[in-house]
């Protein structure tokens with residue numbers, strides 16, 4: 001079961017007001033720490049793809065110039081409010097990760113978190129991130145995917161269709177394979193919580 005970007009936008013528009021509450025659970029499992037660790041590496045002009053409600057915004061160093069996109073207007077509205085409260089300057093844009101409205105090499109770094117599970121064509125989205133990132137610039141990803149414990153991975157496989165119904169989240173994707181398939185060079189990987197959550201540092205090769 002794969003949803004289109006338009007269907008996903010509708011789903012996340014409806015879910016936007018609950019997102020932060022529900023997302024508190026992975027935060028408690030260590031995702032908040034992964035966000036901090038991922039984002040302290042950022043500098044310069046940074047694009048965040050599928051920014052959602054802006055849960056990463058508090059973790060960027062102050063000297064970053066931030067542009068953030070998402071396909072859901074309601075998620076962006078929550079992110080705009082959060083940026084205002086945090087006094088973080090961000091240019092928000094409604095856009096599809098699979099057709100980013102920027103020219104090649106527009107950014108020093110690209111960030112995306114917990115979103116590769118929902119993109120209809122994750123490899124296309126990753127290739128778009130690489131296209132808009134300067135050659136040699138970092139693409140920093142925080143993803144969840146299929147566990148590397150066989151018993152748990154097989155359980156995720158069995159329940160994947162059911163789990164994807166409400167928000168289009170395919171929880172048994174293999175983020176590392178997708179990154180490699182997109183032609184990015186992986187430079188560092190950390191996995192936590194039964195190998196489900198991945199912090200992936202990759203480079204956009206020229």
Ligand SMILES: C[S@@+](CC[C@H](N)C(=O)[O-])C[C@H]1O[C@@H](n2cnc3c(N)ncnc32)[C@H](O)[C@@H]1O
Pocket residue numbers: 005008009012023049050051052053054055056069070071072075095096097098112113114115118119120
């Ligand atoms: C699970 S949320 C993650 C939000 C945020 N990145 C975070 O770490 O909390 C997935 C986000 O991806 C967005 N999304 C899904 N498909 C998209 C697409 N094709 N282009 C841009 N955003 C998309 C959804 O609207 C939603 O905000």
